[in-house]
Amino acid sequence: MNEPNLDLKPESPPEEMKENGAALEAEGAAVGLVEVIETEDEGKDPVIQTPLVEVKNLYKEFDETVAIAGISFEIYPGEIFGFIGPNGAGKTTTIKILSTLLDPTSGNLTIDGLDVIEEPEKVRRIIGYMPDEFGVYRGITIWEYMDFFAGAYRVPRSKRKGVIEGVLELTDLAVHRNRHVTTLSKGMRQRLCLAKTLIHDPKFLILDEPASAMDPRARIELRALLKELQTMGKTILISSHILTELSDVCTSFGVLEKGKILRSGRLGGGTVIENEEEKPALKFKLKFHSACPEAYAVLQNCPEVLSHQFVTPEENEIELEFTEDPSQFYKVIKLLVDRSFPLLTVEAENEDLERVFLEVTRGDLQ
Amino acid sequence: MAISSSLATENKRSSFTGSFKKLWKNFPGNFGSPILQKELRGNFRKNGFFIIHTLCLTVIAGAIVWGVMSHSESATSTQEKLTSVQLGRSLFDTFFVIQYFIVLIIFPALTATAFTEERTRGSYDLLLCTDLNPSEIVLGKLLATSIYCLTTVFATLPLLAITTLFGGVSFGEIAAGYGILIGLTLALSMLGVFISAWVSSNIMSILIVYSVVFMFFIYSAMTWPYFVPLFDFLGIAKLEEGEIVKTGDTFVGMILKHIGGGKELLRLGFYSVITFAYFFIFTTNRIRPKADDHSSPLRALTLVFLACLAFLNWQDLSPEFANHKLAEEEVFSSSLILFFFLLFVVLRFSTESLMVPRRICRRFSRWRGIRFFYRIFTPGAFWGFVFTFVLILLGSLSFYSTLMPAIDDLDSWGKYRYTQFFTFFPFYFFGFAALGFCLSAWGFTPGYNFWTVFFIFIITALLPLIFSIGQQGDGIFCFYYISPFTIFQSLGEPPPMNEKAPRYLLFGSVPVIVAAGVFFTTVGTLLTWIGTLLARKAKAPMLCLGKWADEAKQDGV
Known part of the structure; x- marks a missing residue:
C-alpha cells in the first residue's frame, strides 16, 4: 500500500486531534486532505x-x-x-x-x-x-x-x-x-x-x-x-x-x-x-488481531459510518466509509478502543495515484 | 528566490582599465557565442588535441629533416647538387603538400562529429531548448571546429620558417599557401557540421564526410592540369625539371596592382561564399523542427510538372545546340547563376517564412473571389503562387527593360547568346521557384534571424557584382571559367548567327512571358487543387488560415 498509514495512538484523544489538526500534518492522507480543504477555504483555489x-x-x-x-x-x-x-x-x-x-x-x-x-x-x-x-x-x-x-x-x-x-x-x-x-x-x-x-x-x-x-x-x-x-x-x-x-x-x-x-x-x-465542490468521503481499513464480528456489529449501529464491509474471509479486516468530517471517524475509533476490541492498524483507503493508475490503465504493451 | 534576487543585482560600472582586465579575465568568454566558448574549452582540454598537434608537427618536421638529409646525401653522390634556392623551393612544396594531406586526412574526423556527438551524448535536446537561435548554434559549432583545426595548421608556421631560410619563397606565396589551407579547413568544417546535422551516428557522419572528401579529391586530381593556370595566377612558382618556373605576379602584388585581373579569384571566392552560405543555411534549418503546413505534396506536384516542362523544352532546343558547344556551355553557366539567384529569391519568399499577418489573411478571406482559394489552398501555397507570379512578372520586366535595348548593338553571336538566356529565363524562374517551395516544405526554409538575413543580403548584394565582373572584357557570364563544362571541353570558334533566333526573340517578348506566367500559375493552381482534393480524400490534415480545415469550415471561413 501507499505511504498514508495511520497507526492508532490511543493516548491521543480524538477531541484534541480535532482541535489541533496541525499536529497530524506530517502523518498522512487525512491531514493532507484537510490541508487542501483549508487552502481552498482560504480562497486560494x-x-x-x-x-x-x-x-x-x-x-x-x-x-x-x-x-x-x-x-x-x-x-x-x-x-x-x-x-x-x-x-x-x-x-x-x-x-x-x-x-x-x-x-x-x-x-x-x-x-x-x-x-x-x-x-x-x-x-x-x-x-x-x-x-x-x-x-x-x-x-x-x-x-x-x-x-x-x-x-x-x-x-x-x-x-x-x-x-x-x-x-x-x-x-x-x-x-x-x-x-x-x-x-x-x-x-x-x-x-x-x-x-x-x-x-x-x-x-x-x-x-x-x-x-x-x-x-x-x-x-x-x-x-x-x-x-x-x-x-x-x-x-x-x-x-x-x-x-x-x-x-x-x-x-x-x-x-x-x-x-x-x-x-x-x-x-x-x-x-x-473526486469532486471540487464537495469534500470527499473518507475511507479506512481497520485490521484486528483476529476475527471480530462483535466490532462489525458495533460499526453497523454507528450512524457516522456510511458503509462497512469485511475485506477478508477471515473477518479480521473491515473497510469503512465516513462523511468528510474527520471528527466522526475519531468518535468511532474511540468507541472501538474504549470497548477493547483487538485493533491493530487503521489505514487510509482513499483513492491514491497508485490505485487510480492500476484501475484506469490496462498494462498492455504500447 | 536566490535566482530572482541575483538577477535583480545592479550592474556595476568600472573604469577603462578595469573593463580591459575584466575583458581579459573573461576571455574567451567574450569571444563569440556561449557555444563557441564551451566548445573551445572542451576541445582544447582533450588529450586528442595535443596528440593530433604532436603528430602533425612530427610528420612535417620529419619530412623537412628528411629533405635536408637527402640533400646532403645527394651532394656526395653523382647527382647534381641543388642550389639553396632550389632546396628551399623543394621544402616549401613538400611542406604544403603534406599540410594539404593532413588537412584532408585528419580534419574530416574532427569536424564530422559536431552535432552527432551532441546527439549520441544526449545533450542535443538541451541545446535546442536554449534561447540560442539555429544560426548561433551552427556558427558557434563552425567557428569552434575551424579554430580547432586552424590551430593545428598554424602551429606549423615555425617549421615553415625553417624552409624559408633557404630562400626561393616569397611572402605572397606563403600567404597564398596558407590561404588555400584556411579555405580548405573552413570548407571541411562546414561540410562536417552540415553532414553531422543530418546524420545521427558519429561513424556514419565521419564515413560520409570522408567519402565526400575522397570524391572531391579524385575530382581535383582529375582536373589538376586545369588548375595549374590558377597557380600561375596566384604567383606560385613551380619546379619544372629542377628549375623554378615563376610566372605572373605574386598573390599580394596581383591583388594590389591588378584588381581587375583578379576576377577569376573573385569569382572563385564568390562561388565558395555562396556554396558556404547554402550549407550554412541548410544546416540551420535542419537542427530545428519546422512546422509543416502539409502542402508539400502539392508543391512536389508543381515541381514535377515544371521539371517535366523544362526538360521537354530543353529537349526541343538541344538539336540546335549540337553544333554549338560554346553556346550550350554559356547557357549552362547562366543557369548556374540563375540557380543561385532564383533559389535565394524564392527562399527569401518561401511559403512558411512569408509571415503574412493573419489580419491581412482574414481581410483577404472576406473577398468572395479569394475566399474560394483560401478554402482550397493552404495559406503557404496561396501566397507562394502569388509571390512567384509577381516575381516572374517583375523579374522579366526588369531584365528585358534593361538588357533588351542593347541587343541591337550586338553582333550575331551576342544576339544568339542573349536570346538563349532570355528564352530560358522564365523556365528557370519557375523551376527554381518550385524547387524553393519543395525545399521549404522539407524544412529547408531559413527561419528569419540575423545571420540568415545577413547571408541573404550579402549574397544578393554581391550577385550584381559578379554579373558586372563577368561581363568585363572577354568574360561573358560569371562561373563561365569554372563550370565543369569549360573544364572538360575546349572552346570552339563562335558559331554563326542562329537563323532561328528571331523565334526566340518573339517567344521571349514581354506579353508572352506574362501569358506564360498566367498559364503556369493557372496550371499549378489546378494541380494544387487536385492535390488538395486527394489529400482531403486521404484525410490528411490541412491548414487553413492558421486553423485546421475542419475548424475553419465550422467558423465559416
Missing part, C-alpha cells in the same frame, strides 16, 4: 485562475503510429502536475512538444498565453526542460557547464555569477562547482541538469523522470526542492514512473495510456479529490 498551460486536442503521428491521440489538459499557476503512464504512453512525446522540440500533427498548445507552435522562441524563454536522458559535456567543470547554459539563455554577464551561485546552492552543488561534470555520479548529474533548468528563472518547469537515477536521500531532497520551487511560484509538470514520488508532491495529475488521457484530477496529500 487555483481553479479560479487562468491556466498557465493549455493543451487542446493534441495529436502527434509518427508515420503510421499515433503517439498522441487528441489529449487535452490544463495546468494552473503554482500547480505541480504529475504526468503518469506506462512506457510508450506518449508522456515524453507530449513533453517534447511542450518543450518546442517536436511539432504536433495538430492541436493547440499555449504556455502563459504564448502559442507553442507559433512562438517557440518566446516559449523557450519561460520554460525549463529537463529530459529523462541526457549527457554532459566533456572537459568542463560544473561552473563552466552552468555558465554555458546561462549564456545560452542570455542571462546578462554581470548577473551570471550570482545566478549560477544561487542555483547551485539551491541544488546543493555549490561545493562541487570546480569538479568536472564527467566525474559526477548519475544522481548528481540529474541535480546538475535540474540546476541548468532553473538557470533562467523559468515560470514553467517540465521535468521528465527527474529522479530516475537518484538514491533515496536525493529523491527525498528532490521532493523538498520541488515543494520549495512551488512556493517560489513555479508551475511544474513532472513525469515519473514512481507513483509515490508524484503523489507526495503533485497537486494535480493526468494518467496517459496509448496517447490518451484516461483520467485526470486534483490531488490532496496523495489522495485523489
Whole structure:
C-alpha cells in the first residue's frame, strides 16, 4: 500500500486531534486532505485562475503510429502536475512538444498565453526542460557547464555569477562547482541538469523522470526542492514512473495510456479529490488481531459510518466509509478502543495515484 | 528566490582599465557565442588535441629533416647538387603538400562529429531548448571546429620558417599557401557540421564526410592540369625539371596592382561564399523542427510538372545546340547563376517564412473571389503562387527593360547568346521557384534571424557584382571559367548567327512571358487543387488560415 498509514495512538484523544489538526500534518492522507480543504477555504483555489498551460486536442503521428491521440489538459499557476503512464504512453512525446522540440500533427498548445507552435522562441524563454536522458559535456567543470547554459539563455554577464551561485546552492552543488561534470555520479548529474533548468528563472518547469537515477536521500531532497520551487511560484509538470514520488508532491495529475488521457484530477496529500465542490468521503481499513464480528456489529449501529464491509474471509479486516468530517471517524475509533476490541492498524483507503493508475490503465504493451 | 534576487543585482560600472582586465579575465568568454566558448574549452582540454598537434608537427618536421638529409646525401653522390634556392623551393612544396594531406586526412574526423556527438551524448535536446537561435548554434559549432583545426595548421608556421631560410619563397606565396589551407579547413568544417546535422551516428557522419572528401579529391586530381593556370595566377612558382618556373605576379602584388585581373579569384571566392552560405543555411534549418503546413505534396506536384516542362523544352532546343558547344556551355553557366539567384529569391519568399499577418489573411478571406482559394489552398501555397507570379512578372520586366535595348548593338553571336538566356529565363524562374517551395516544405526554409538575413543580403548584394565582373572584357557570364563544362571541353570558334533566333526573340517578348506566367500559375493552381482534393480524400490534415480545415469550415471561413 501507499505511504498514508495511520497507526492508532490511543493516548491521543480524538477531541484534541480535532482541535489541533496541525499536529497530524506530517502523518498522512487525512491531514493532507484537510490541508487542501483549508487552502481552498482560504480562497486560494487555483481553479479560479487562468491556466498557465493549455493543451487542446493534441495529436502527434509518427508515420503510421499515433503517439498522441487528441489529449487535452490544463495546468494552473503554482500547480505541480504529475504526468503518469506506462512506457510508450506518449508522456515524453507530449513533453517534447511542450518543450518546442517536436511539432504536433495538430492541436493547440499555449504556455502563459504564448502559442507553442507559433512562438517557440518566446516559449523557450519561460520554460525549463529537463529530459529523462541526457549527457554532459566533456572537459568542463560544473561552473563552466552552468555558465554555458546561462549564456545560452542570455542571462546578462554581470548577473551570471550570482545566478549560477544561487542555483547551485539551491541544488546543493555549490561545493562541487570546480569538479568536472564527467566525474559526477548519475544522481548528481540529474541535480546538475535540474540546476541548468532553473538557470533562467523559468515560470514553467517540465521535468521528465527527474529522479530516475537518484538514491533515496536525493529523491527525498528532490521532493523538498520541488515543494520549495512551488512556493517560489513555479508551475511544474513532472513525469515519473514512481507513483509515490508524484503523489507526495503533485497537486494535480493526468494518467496517459496509448496517447490518451484516461483520467485526470486534483490531488490532496496523495489522495485523489473526486469532486471540487464537495469534500470527499473518507475511507479506512481497520485490521484486528483476529476475527471480530462483535466490532462489525458495533460499526453497523454507528450512524457516522456510511458503509462497512469485511475485506477478508477471515473477518479480521473491515473497510469503512465516513462523511468528510474527520471528527466522526475519531468518535468511532474511540468507541472501538474504549470497548477493547483487538485493533491493530487503521489505514487510509482513499483513492491514491497508485490505485487510480492500476484501475484506469490496462498494462498492455504500447 | 536566490535566482530572482541575483538577477535583480545592479550592474556595476568600472573604469577603462578595469573593463580591459575584466575583458581579459573573461576571455574567451567574450569571444563569440556561449557555444563557441564551451566548445573551445572542451576541445582544447582533450588529450586528442595535443596528440593530433604532436603528430602533425612530427610528420612535417620529419619530412623537412628528411629533405635536408637527402640533400646532403645527394651532394656526395653523382647527382647534381641543388642550389639553396632550389632546396628551399623543394621544402616549401613538400611542406604544403603534406599540410594539404593532413588537412584532408585528419580534419574530416574532427569536424564530422559536431552535432552527432551532441546527439549520441544526449545533450542535443538541451541545446535546442536554449534561447540560442539555429544560426548561433551552427556558427558557434563552425567557428569552434575551424579554430580547432586552424590551430593545428598554424602551429606549423615555425617549421615553415625553417624552409624559408633557404630562400626561393616569397611572402605572397606563403600567404597564398596558407590561404588555400584556411579555405580548405573552413570548407571541411562546414561540410562536417552540415553532414553531422543530418546524420545521427558519429561513424556514419565521419564515413560520409570522408567519402565526400575522397570524391572531391579524385575530382581535383582529375582536373589538376586545369588548375595549374590558377597557380600561375596566384604567383606560385613551380619546379619544372629542377628549375623554378615563376610566372605572373605574386598573390599580394596581383591583388594590389591588378584588381581587375583578379576576377577569376573573385569569382572563385564568390562561388565558395555562396556554396558556404547554402550549407550554412541548410544546416540551420535542419537542427530545428519546422512546422509543416502539409502542402508539400502539392508543391512536389508543381515541381514535377515544371521539371517535366523544362526538360521537354530543353529537349526541343538541344538539336540546335549540337553544333554549338560554346553556346550550350554559356547557357549552362547562366543557369548556374540563375540557380543561385532564383533559389535565394524564392527562399527569401518561401511559403512558411512569408509571415503574412493573419489580419491581412482574414481581410483577404472576406473577398468572395479569394475566399474560394483560401478554402482550397493552404495559406503557404496561396501566397507562394502569388509571390512567384509577381516575381516572374517583375523579374522579366526588369531584365528585358534593361538588357533588351542593347541587343541591337550586338553582333550575331551576342544576339544568339542573349536570346538563349532570355528564352530560358522564365523556365528557370519557375523551376527554381518550385524547387524553393519543395525545399521549404522539407524544412529547408531559413527561419528569419540575423545571420540568415545577413547571408541573404550579402549574397544578393554581391550577385550584381559578379554579373558586372563577368561581363568585363572577354568574360561573358560569371562561373563561365569554372563550370565543369569549360573544364572538360575546349572552346570552339563562335558559331554563326542562329537563323532561328528571331523565334526566340518573339517567344521571349514581354506579353508572352506574362501569358506564360498566367498559364503556369493557372496550371499549378489546378494541380494544387487536385492535390488538395486527394489529400482531403486521404484525410490528411490541412491548414487553413492558421486553423485546421475542419475548424475553419465550422467558423465559416
